[in-house]
Amino acid sequence: MLFAVGGQLFPIVPAYYGARSLSLGYAGSAFNYDLNAIFINPSLLASLPSALTGYQYQDSYLDNKNFSGNLSDILDYDLNHFESLPIDQKEILYSKLQDLFNLKTGIYGFSANIPGFVGRNYGMSVSLVNTAVMSPVTPGTGFFDKDPGAVSNADIASLAMNILGLRYKQVSLSYAFGLSGNLYFGVTFHYLNGKVTESSPSIVTDVFSKDLGAKDYLEQGWHAADKKFSKIIVDLSVSMDVGRYFKVALVTKNVGNPQIKSQLRTITLDHRVIAGLALRPDPQWGIYLDMDIAKTDLLHNGDQMQPISFGIEKGFFDNRFFARAGFLSDLTEKHFFGSKSNALYGLGLGFNMKKFIVDFAVGMDSSGSVKNLAVSGFISLQ
Numbered sequence: 318m319l320f321a322v323g324g325q326l327f328p329i330v331p332a333y334y335g336a337r338s339l340s341l342g343y344a345g346s347a348f349n350y351d352l353n354a355i356f357i358n359p360s361l362l363a364s365l366p367s368a369l370t371g372y373q374y375q376d377s378y379l380d381n382k383n384f385s386g387n388l389s390d391i392l393d394y395d396l397n398h399f400e401s402l403p404i405d406q407k408e409i410l411y412s413k414l415q416d417l418f419n420l421k422t423g424i425y426g427f428s429a430n431i432p433g434f435v436g437r438n439y440g441m442s443v444s445l446v447n448t449a450v451m452s453p454v455t456p457g458t459g460f461f462d463k464d465p466g467a468v469s470n471a472d473i474a475s476l477a478m479n480i481l482g483l484r485y486k487q488v489s490l491s492y493a494f495g496l497s498g499n500l501y502f503g504v505t506f507h508y509l510n511g512k513v514t515e516s517s518p519s520i521v522t523d524v525f526s527k528d529l530g531a532k533d534y535l536e537q538g539w540h541a542a543d544k545k546f547s548k549i550i551v552d553l554s555v556s557m558d559v560g561r562y563f564k565v566a567l568v569t570k571n572v573g574n575p576q577i578k579s580q581l582r583t584i585t586l587d588h589r590v591i592a593g594l595a596l597r598p599d600p601q602w603g604i605y606l607d608m609d610i611a612k613t614d615l616l617h618n619g620d621q622m623q624p625i626s627f628g629i630e631k632g633f634f635d636n637r638f639f640a641r642a643g644f645l646s647d648l649t650e651k652h653f654f655g656s657k658s659n660a661l662y663g664l665g666l667g668f669n670m671k672k673f674i675v676d677f678a679v680g681m682d683s684s685g686s687v688k689n690l691a692v693s694g695f696i697s698l699q
Contacts, residue, residue, distance in 0.1 A: 332427055332448075335373050336676035336691035340665025341628025342643025344605040346593030347556060347566040351674065351695055352433040355440040355491045358568050358593070359503030360556040362493035368436040369674075371695030376428040377680070379688055380531040381659055384423040388520075391417065392527040396520065399473045404466060411465040418453045418461075418476065421620035424531045425450040426688075433489075436698075440491040446511075449482040449538030452618040454517050477517045478525070481579065481617065482538030485511020485546075499558035507550040512542035515579035546577050550586065556593075566593035587613045601632040605643075612649060623648040628663065639667035641678070656683050663689075672697050 333339045334353040346358045352369055354361040380386070394410050395402065402410070426449065433442030454477040463472070486509070493503035518524045524537070551573065556566040570589040577584045590610040597603050605628045612621040628643030643663040644654075652658040665678030673696060680689030 332377060332429075333375070333680075333689070333691070334431075335375070336665055336678035336693040337630075337641065337667060339375065339680050339689055339691045340641035340643060340663040340667075340676070340678035341605055341630065342626040342645040342661065342663045343624070344593070344607040344626040344628040344643055344645075345595075346554075346568050346591055346607050347564045347595035348597065348603060348605060351693070352431075352435045352440060352442065353693075354435065354503075355433060355442050355489050355505055356552075358554045358556060358566050359440070359491040359505045359552065360493050360501040360554040360566070362435060362438055362440055362491055362503060363495055363501040365435060365437050367697050367699035368434075369695045369697055370434040371432070371674075371693065373431040373433075373691065373693040374429070375431070375689070375691035376426070377689045378424070378426040378530075378532045378535060379661070380424055380682070381420060381422045383684075384417070384420065385529070385531040385534065387413065387417050388423075388525070389527040389529070392520070392525055396473050397470065399468060399470050407465040407468070411468060414473075414476065415461050418456055420453060421455075421618055422616055423451045423453055423478065424534055425616055426531065426535045435491075438493050440489075442487075442489045444487040444489065446487055447482075447484050447536075447539040449480065449535040450616050450618065451478055451480050451534050451538060452616065452620075453477075454479050474519050474521050476520050478520060479515070479517045479581075479618065480524075480534070480538045480541075481513075481515045481584070482535075482540070482542045483511060483513045484539050484542045485509045496555075501556050503554045503556075505552045507552070508547070509550065510547045511545075513544050513546050513577060513579050514538070514542040515581045516541075517581070544578075544580055548575050548577055550575050562596055562598050564595040564597070566595075567591070568593065584617050587615070589613050589615070601636060603630045605629070608648075621649055630667075637669050639665075639669070639676075641665040641667065645680075658683055661688065665691075 333343045334356040349361050391413050429446045431444040488508040491505040552570050554568040568591045571586040575586050594606045608625045609623045612623045615622045626645040630641040632639050646653050646660040662681045667676040676693040678691045679687050
């Protein structure tokens with residue numbers, strides 16, 4: 318299971334829903350049995366085994382290629398007095414800046430509290446969500462064509478980071494019904510009401526510090542949100558049983574490409590289509606694959622992504638206990654798997670105690686650092 322190869326998203330940044338989803342590498346759009354069907358695939362509510370209510374906490378602080386660590390190394394230099402640095406330090410710093418600003422994606426993540434209720438064919442949730450993205454702003458033409466000795470203090474001060482932060486309440490309502498045979502259709506309406514902020518501060522300002530990490534920058538981003546917004550977002554899905562062992566799904570997110578206005582621009586939530594496959598050879602085994610059909614600008618920074626995820630779970634003791642593992646990567650990345658990739662690995666445990674279902678999960682990057690945490694608890698109302 319540890320070597321198994323393996324998203325779903327909040328309307329603003331890529332995300333998982335619930336501890337089970339995280340442990341499976343964000344996979345599971347073709348099979349889900351808890352309130353996360355509201356977000357992952359509402360058509361699955363039509364085959365829900367019993368009504369459930371519950372609560373989830375989850376967070377994610379993803380750092381693209383050690384972005385925050387590399388930024389801290391840069392901030393260890395006296396950037397405001399670049400011209401006064403020895404030439405050897407200028408060359409080293411200039412190279413580090415070039416590597417950092419060649420990346421379109423820096424840091425992104427969220428924290429969320431998600432209570433909810435689901436019954437056969439319907440579900441609802443009122444979530445409290447914080448989310449943010451920090452990306453390097455592409456320097457002006459010719460900036461990195463200069464000789465390090467010709468770079469001025471003003472050139473360094475022109476380097477900036479774009480920080481997008483949101484805090485909002487999300488009311489989600491879902492409904493599902495059978496179309497024919499084993500074919501099901503579902504729809505979820507998300508009403509978002511909250512605040513947004515966006516800025517592009519210079520890296521020489523006090524916004525940035527060598528002592529701050531990914532979590533610090535993202536929390537600063539969403540706590541600064543002050544411009545009110547509200548938006549309705551629609552997701553559609555279909556799912557179908559194929560024979561005894563296979564289930565397939567197609568989920569369409571952000572129907573109509575809704576938009577949110579920040580202080581700097583109008584942000585378009587790109588249309589996203591996810592295909593899912595589940596193989597369940599018996600009730601104790603589940604193997605899941607999810608893949609985005611096309612590349613999408615999921616972080617609103619011009620960086621195209623195409624997530625793919627794979628997860629596996631095994632039930633023990635008449636499915637009273639579950640062990641899960643998964644993998645999430647990006648088909649657009651040069652390195653899909655391994656230490657040079659931006660892959661995320663999920664591990665989790667689940668406990669089914671008749672009336673109570675409890676799941677725990679963590680997500681780790683290729684260096685083994687924990688970047689995601691989720692806890693889910695549900696009560697069966699059967």
